[in-house]
Amino acid sequence: MSQSSFIDGEVQARVAGLSIYPVKSCAGVALNEAPLGPTGLALDRAWMVVDAQGAFLTQREWPRMVLVRPQVGAQRLTLNAPDMPPLQVPLEPTEKKALRVRIWKDTVDAWDAGDAAAQWFSAFLQKPGLRLARFNPAVRRLSNLEWTRGVEAVNQFADGYPLLVLSQAAVTELNQRLRSADSAQPPVTAARLRPNLVLSDIEAHDEDRLSEMRIVTQEGGGVRLKLVKPCTRCPIPGIDPDTAAHDPRVWAALAAYRADPRVNGALTFGMNAIILEGAGQILRVGDHVSADWNF
Numbered sequence: 001m002s003q004s005s006f007i008d009g010e011v012q013a014r015v016a017g018l019s020i021y022p023v024k025s026c027a028g029v030a031l032n033e034a035p036l037g038p039t040g041l042a043l044d045r046a047w048m049v050v051d052a053q054g055a056f057l058t059q060r061e062w063p064r065m066v067l068v069r070p071q072v073g074a075q076r077l078t079l080n081a082p083d084m085p086p087l088q089v090p091l092e093p094t095e096k097k098a099l100r101v102r103i104w105k106d107t108v109d110a111w112d113a114g115d116a117a118a119q120w121f122s123a124f125l126q127k128p129g130l131r132l133a134r135f136n137p138a139v140r141r142l143s144n145l146e147w148t149r150g151v152e153a154v155n156q157f158a159d160g161y162p163l164l165v166l167s168q169a170a171v172t173e174l175n176q177r178l179r180s181a182d183s184a185q186p187p188v189t190a191a192r193l194r195p196n197l198v199l200s201d202i203e204a205h206d207e208d209r210l211s212e213m214r215i216v217t218q219e220g221g222g223v224r225l226k227l228v229k230p231c232t233r234c235p236i237p238g239i240d241p242d243t244a245a246h247d248p249r250v251w252a253a254l255a256a257y258r259a260d261p262r263v264n265g266a267l268t269f270g271m272n273a274i275i276l277e278g279a280g281q282i283l284r285v286g287d288h289v290s291a292d293w294n295f
Contacts, residue, residue, distance in 0.1 A: 007288070010291070011291040011292065012290060013200060013289040013290075014286060015287040016200035017197070020196065022046055022047055023045075023046075024047065024048040024049070024157045026049075027191075029070055029071070032285050033285070035281075036275065036281050038154050040163050040196060043072060044196060045135070046135050046157070047077070047113065049065070049130055050101045051127070054102050056101065056157070057125070063246060064125060066244050067081050068124070075090060075091060076088045076090055084120065087116065087117060087120045098110075099111060099131060104160070108136070108139045109138075109139055110135055111133065111135075113132035113133065113134050118130055118132060135156040135157055141154060141156070142154060147228045148228050148274055151276070160229075161272035161274060163196045164194065164196050165213070165270060165271050166197075167204060168199065169203055169205075172204065174188065174254070175187045175188060177253045193269055193270060199289060208230065211227065212291060213273070214290045214291065215288065219281065221280075223275075225273045225274070227271040228271075228273065230260050230263055233266070233267045
């Protein structure tokens with residue numbers, strides 16, 4: 001595809017935000033730029049906390065996970081949490097000890113991040129027997145082929161798709177609805193919705209109606225993303241990322257207008273996307289986005 005084809009499109013937008021969530025269900029890291037790999041942004045959901053049986057933990061049952069704040073260095077991931085010493089985890093494990101883990105319906109091989117990480121998470125979450133799993137890149141964990149229409153999109157420990165895309169205008173609209181219901185309601189940020197890409201210069205929830213996004217990177221390469229499935233929501237958007245407190249007003253606001261017939265009436269916010277082209281490119285805040293309507 002020519003560069004002009006990447007620029008041409010019925011919809012023009014900008015990348016307003018990039019975020020990764022190195023440890024599944026823990027806090028995110030906002031970035032100005034991020035390499036794009038086959039499974040999404042580099043290091044996104046590369047680690048996951050599991051219990052003694054290998055089943056994954058999330059904020060749904062363990063809201064304090066959002067208080068674990070990662071910092072990504074050149075060689076190490078540093079995790080900070082209230083009243084805990086910093087935990088340093090190598091980006092590439094020195095000892096690749098096998099660990100069998102379960103995420104939703106998938107059971108996959110991973111690597112154990114070691115006893116120090118296990119003890120740290122067990123102490124912070126006050127649950128014995130926890131382990132920190134590192135995704136094994138040799139594993140091919142695929143998105144739902146029905147939604148991707150047969151495209152084999154690979155993931156690490158994301159719920160099911162490589163990327164989550166939403167519009168900044170959708171977050172603005174949610175805040176307007178929250179304030180209409182309660183003028184004292186503090187605004188929420190996109191961090192509650194845990195996107196990878198936030199788009200500006202489009203209307204609220206235009207992402208629901210887009211088919212393909214194209215981005216020309218500063219290096220001159222092209223990225224093509226396909227928006228394939230509405231992101232169904234659990235109560236996590238009601239969890240304050242700064243305090244881990246749950247606010248039912250956020251869920252109530254979503255329930256008032258985000259029931260989605262495409263997924264049998266479940267609440268949705270944002271769109272899951274897969275990568276058609278561009279693994280190895282670098283995405284940056286400010287990148288121009290061209291897209292087509294899915295009509």
